Amino acid sequence: MKLAFSALLLAASLTGCATSWVVDSDVKSFASPGTVAPGATYRFDRLPSQQADGARQESLEAMAAAALDKAGLRRDDAKPQYTAQIGARVTAGLSPWADPWLYNGPWGYGYGGYGYYGRRWYGGGWYGGPAFAPPANPWYEREVSVVLREVGSNRVVYETRARNDGPYTSSAAILPVMFQAALQGFPNPPQGERRVNIELPAAQK
Numbered sequence: 001m002k003l004a005f006s007a008l009l010l011a012a013s014l015t016g017c018a019t020s021w022v023v024d025s026d027v028k029s030f031a032s033p034g035t036v037a038p039g040a041t042y043r044f045d046r047l048p049s050q051q052a053d054g055a056r057q058e059s060l061e062a063m064a065a066a067a068l069d070k071a072g073l074r075r076d077d078a079k080p081q082y083t084a085q086i087g088a089r090v091t092a093g094l095s096p097w098a099d100p101w102l103y104n105g106p107w108g109y110g111y112g113g114y115g116y117y118g119r120r121w122y123g124g125g126w127y128g129g130p131a132f133a134p135p136a137n138p139w140y141e142r143e144v145s146v147v148l149r150e151v152g153s154n155r156v157v158y159e160t161r162a163r164n165d166g167p168y169t170s171s172a173a174i175l176p177v178m179f180q181a182a183l184q185g186f187p188n189p190p191q192g193e194r195r196v197n198i199e200l201p202a203a204q205k
Helices: 002-016 055-068 100-107 171-182
Strands: 020-031 043-044 082-094 117-122 127-131 136-150 156-166 192-203
Touching: 020 171, 043 055, 055 082, 055 136, 055 171, 082 171, 136 171, 156 171, 171 192
Parallel strands: 043 082, 082 127
Antiparallel strands: 020 156, 020 192, 082 136, 117 127, 136 156
């Protein structure tokens, strides 16, 4: 009965997103007021771990670039005023609506007959994926980050993170929106953690 009720509740929430759906991100930002001027230039800066997988990092940087451009920054690899270090973490686990006995069993998580979820590196973060057979009701926790540093002094002038969780599998659609949410209010964001909702067409679910 509990499993049936959970399935109905999830189905009802998804039905409400037939024409559009909302990516809700919890965002927290830190800034040096008045430091970054409109139209400032930047280039991407990679950690050694990010350099090891250039193709994935390029994909992630393309997602972040759209949000940075929308925030009023301009990419200029030749004469940057700032460096932008970005990261993303995606972890897959069991849905909070799933029956714990079905997936946990008497011996703990993953012994209910469905294996368990592992994690893989994704552009500076972890991408959750099935280590064996995935559970029928996966749940994804995502986080993106942007850190701007002044070229020369290497001083951090802006730092922001956005977190989101939900049942949708399309990280390619969700991560760009999370970068956009993370940069909302740039360069003078409100203090404290805030919820940023951005609506997307259902086709991108």
